[in-house]
Amino acid sequence: MNNTLNLVYDNGRSAGLHGAGRDGHVVVLVHEGVYGAVSGSGFSNRAFLTALARILPYGNLVVVPVLLPQGHPGHDPCWAAEVEGMLADAGAHVLPVRGASLLGTPVDCEALCYLAVRRAAAYLDGGGLLVGCDVPFLAIGSYAPEGVDVLLVPRSTAKLTRPGDQEQIAWEQHGLDAAAERGGRIAAISAHMRDHLVNAYGLPTRAVVDLPNGLLGNEGRTEPAHMLPLPASAEAGFVLAMGRAEASKGFADLLHALRLLANERFPVPHMVLVAGSRSGESNAYQKHLRGLLDRYDLDASLLTRFDPRVRGWLHHPKLRAVVVPSRTEPFGRIPLEAFAAGAGPVVATTAGGLAQTVLDGVTGFSAPPAAPLALALALRRALEVSPVERAQLAKEGARLVAERHDYAATIQGALAECAPWVFQARAGGCG
Numbered sequence: 001m002n003n004t005l006n007l008v009y010d011n012g013r014s015a016g017l018h019g020a021g022r023d024g025h026v027v028v029l030v031h032e033g034v035y036g037a038v039s040g041s042g043f044s045n046r047a048f049l050t051a052l053a054r055i056l057p058y059g060n061l062v063v064v065p066v067l068l069p070q071g072h073p074g075h076d077p078c079w080a081a082e083v084e085g086m087l088a089d090a091g092a093h094v095l096p097v098r099g100a101s102l103l104g105t106p107v108d109c110e111a112l113c114y115l116a117v118r119r120a121a122a123y124l125d126g127g128g129l130l131v132g133c134d135v136p137f138l139a140i141g142s143y144a145p146e147g148v149d150v151l152l153v154p155r156s157t158a159k160l161t162r163p164g165d166q167e168q169i170a171w172e173q174h175g176l177d178a179a180a181e182r183g184g185r186i187a188a189i190s191a192h193m194r195d196h197l198v199n200a201y202g203l204p205t206r207a208v209v210d211l212p213n214g215l216l217g218n219e220g221r222t223e224p225a226h227m228l229p230l231p232a233s234a235e236a237g238f239v240l241a242m243g244r245a246e247a248s249k250g251f252a253d254l255l256h257a258l259r260l261l262a263n264e265r266f267p268v269p270h271m272v273l274v275a276g277s278r279s280g281e282s283n284a285y286q287k288h289l290r291g292l293l294d295r296y297d298l299d300a301s302l303l304t305r306f307d308p309r310v311r312g313w314l315h316h317p318k319l320r321a322v323v324v325p326s327r328t329e330p331f332g333r334i335p336l337e338a339f340a341a342g343a344g345p346v347v348a349t350t351a352g353g354l355a356q357t358v359l360d361g362v363t364g365f366s367a368p369p370a371a372p373l374a375l376a377l378a379l380r381r382a383l384e385v386s387p388v389e390r391a392q393l394a395k396e397g398a399r400l401v402a403e404r405h406d407y408a409a410t411i412q413g414a415l416a417e418c419a420p421w422v423f424q425a426r427a428g429g430c431g
Helices: 040-055 077-089 104-119 166-181 189-199 251-263 284-296 308-315 336-339 352-356 372-383 387-404 407-418 420-428
Strands: 026-030 059-064 130-134 151-155 184-187 208-210 236-243 270-276 299-303 319-324 348-350 364-369
Touching: 026 040, 026 104, 040 059, 040 130, 040 308, 040 407, 104 166, 104 251, 151 407, 184 189, 184 407, 189 208, 189 352, 208 308, 208 407, 236 251, 236 308, 251 270, 251 284, 251 372, 270 284, 284 299, 284 407, 308 319, 308 336, 319 336, 319 372, 336 348, 336 364, 336 387, 348 372, 407 420
Parallel strands: 026 059, 026 130, 130 151, 151 184, 184 208, 236 270, 236 319, 270 299, 319 348, 348 364
Antiparallel strands: none
């Protein structure tokens, strides 16, 4: 197999070397985050794997990533090399599955779940924990061997982002129900997602385990050694917004807000908007955003190819504000990254999990979702803060990350609840 990582890839026949079953392996299926990232889910998945690599006994982590070849929009050689080193240090077994073409329809994702579970079958002989990271792996409860604990980690749902897609919603419902019926657990990445899983998908509360998203240790606090060059127009000062190019991210609302401020002749620094697509090709929403920029004649740059290094701009001394204008947001990782970097002020809507991190006047400034006028007013407040106020906002943001969003601690707590044998194995010196 022509893999892009240089680890010793396992064919599954050596599963007994470190002990299998409840004394051994935690198998994580992941579609993004090993070879690179084209969304916040990739960053969260990488942090999840990093935390497990630190928590689990040596050799007990098994990762089944969807193989993304070089040249794929989601493949980043530097990112892949860093993850390679981290997993190698943990003695992790890496079992790639060729499933990049199976991330679209429910039928495709069902096939991906079957293939990925089968790929790791030797490590689940007699027990273990099988983790499905994000929506493409919601059906793994139907294929997990008997005696295996199942944990699903959905970072979003179709009912939140595509409420009209009844086929996708029905598939997600079936997968979530199948996991719950076999005694599996579904992780809630925020209080908002807990309510959503229980109320919108009808999951029993006993099946939902709290696993709030967060950051690891010094993640995001250190300025990158090599920062991606800014667009030339942003060198004098800029406002930053970034995420997937889809309507739920609210970028059109942000551009409407900027137009309102321009009409009031309020000076807004250059807007750097990073709206990337998963395929790397221009999509309809990106074309819509480009049309709005041209129509409104805004001082802005639109970047349509996502590069993980744009996160480094959170450390740039010319950054004046970070905006998260989402219409729906299961959690919202960008505010935490901004808090960790000391960036801001952060301006966000109150959509979903954002309301729990961007507290108006405390850690940032907020506005209702899909309300351009309110967003414009919140951005204006952010740009008018004094240096003292800016420092206080940054202090409170850093406090919130430290006290409520230590990802390693929340992952450890979730594992203790849904698979306590993981820590019994560690205490016994397994592996």
